[in-house]
Amino acid sequence: MVKPLAERLRPKVLDDYIGQKHLVGKNAVLRNMLEAGRVTSFILWGPPGVGKTTLALIVANQLKVPFYTLSAVTSGVKDVRDVIDKAKNAGFFNNFTPILFIDEIHRFSKSQQDSLLAAVEQGIVTLIGATTENPSFEVIRPLLSRCQLYVLKPLEKEDLLELLHRAINEDVELKKKHIILKDTTAILRYSGGDARKLLNILELVVDTVKSDTIEITDDVVVGCLQQNPLAYDKDGEMHYDIISAFIKSIRGSDPDAALYWLARMIEGGEDPKFIARRLVISASEDIGLANPNALLLANAAFDAVNKIGWPEGRIPLAEAVVYLATSPKSNSAYKGINYALELVKKTGNLPVPLHLRNAPTKLMADLGYSDGYKYSHDYPNNFVEQQFLPDDIIDERIWHGQHSPSEEKLYQRMLKCWGDRFRE
Incomplete structure (x- = not known):
């Protein structure tokens, strides 16, 4: 059986390795370690297809030491212990340290990572981990402190x-x-x-x-x-084209198209958590106050995907997609925060009105901090009109309600509270 092209072309020595000159070029750290004949445990962090696995294989090949590999997707604590036992036996009668390569180490649970600590610390194995995720968040601190971290870049x-x-x-x-x-x-x-x-x-x-x-x-x-x-391309242009079509289909209230693009991503092997995160964003950006329950359902779908994984995770995702696509739409909160950010950039750090300031000390109270503040709950309907914006922008309107039934109720309440200030 003919191997895939990528496997046939996988280099076996460092001189045939393409890219990552900052790690393997002349006088670079990994090349120097290999030429010295000894490496310490390290983690390779970088996007897919930049040579993490290949580099681990080259290290083992050039050092001529036993090479054990585990996939974090399919291996448990027992598999880790079995491999460590094999490595211990292999190194017992020889003057070398076997290499243990763990692909997608970020998928290892805390207990799985804990099971590696003693073997790494005692030098039973040289650990080489590969990850596409930030190790600071995904690898436990005790293990990370025992490994060097090398960052691999997309190929030029x-x-x-x-x-x-x-x-x-x-x-x-x-x-x-x-x-x-x-x-x-x-x-x-x-x-x-x-x-x-x-x-x-x-x-x-x-x-x-x-x-x-x-x-x-x-x-x-x-x-x-x-x-x-x-x-389907999980990291390149097609990835962004399809997620763009997906979100625009939800925004455009087309559940058929939204489900189609969801299916394209699922079939292409997209990370379900990436899809779920985008649904949470869409629920806030595109549905917003027109149907606040959309954000609750999107968050619930995200939690469900985390708990049950594939393939059943497609079901809560589909439910959320249909709900978001068929919901009324509003981007008033999205537009409001964007306008507020531009206003802050334009006006700088305007002073907080004195009556809104905190007064935890007598000196602050003597300076007028909090003086004149009216506690809203002491007034009818839990509202009393007073100034909340800085003096220089007191007349600015930042949030403009839109005309979905749900948001219309909020707008009418603002008219009742503030009168002409909120009249469009």
Whole structure:
């Protein structure tokens, strides 16, 4: 069985590794450690497809030490302990420290991460973790303090072009074909700095174009990606195009389209928490005061996805999507806070009116702090008219109610309280 192109091209030595010059270039930290023949535990943090797994494999290969790997998605505490026992036995009779590589280490629970501490501290294993998430939030502090942290960056255009030409000219399968690389704009754009994605797109184009000569143009690349729904791009341009279509469908009150774009993201392997977060934002930005329950349901969907995961998580997501898409819409709160932020930038730090200031000390009270403040609950209907804005902007209107039934009630209450100040 033929391996995928990305796997066939995976380099085995550091000199063949593309990108991350700040880590593996001349006199860079990882190259120096490898040349010295010893590495300490470290965590590689960076987006998908930038060479985290490849770098771990190269380290083990060049040091010629046993290499154990675990996926945080499928491994439990027992798996961790079993691997540590194997590593302990392997190192007992030899003068080396085995490497334990954990992909997606941010998905390990606290107890799973705790089970690594002693082995790392005692030097039973050299831990190499790979993560796409900020380790400060996702990796427990005791483990993080025992590891160096190296940040990997998306590949530069020059790196991607080098990889593209290497694939066409050196891969054992692609060398058999007559491939002409005419355009690179589309394939580079859709790869988004991700080497694996670049090679997957190249392989897709080669497999799709049925001719003796394969001309790779921007139109051919775009056409192949549009024909293949699983080419959904979780980090590049297609990711942003589809989430944009999704949110605009909700804003435009089209539940059919919103569910369709939701399905596209699910089929493409999008992070469900990313989708749920966008629903929470949409509930506040696009539905807002027209239906305050939308935010409650969006938050409930987010919690449900966190608790039950895939595939059942699609159900609360779908429920929230339909509810948001069919709800009345208002962006008055969104517009209000944006206007307020612009006002603050324009007017600077205006002084707080004296009667609104806190007066915890006698000196502050003597200076007039809090003097004249009227406690709203002491008055009929829990309201009394008084000044709340700074003097320089006392006549500014920041929030403008819109005309959904729910928001109309709020607007009428403001008219009753404030009279002409709130009259549009």
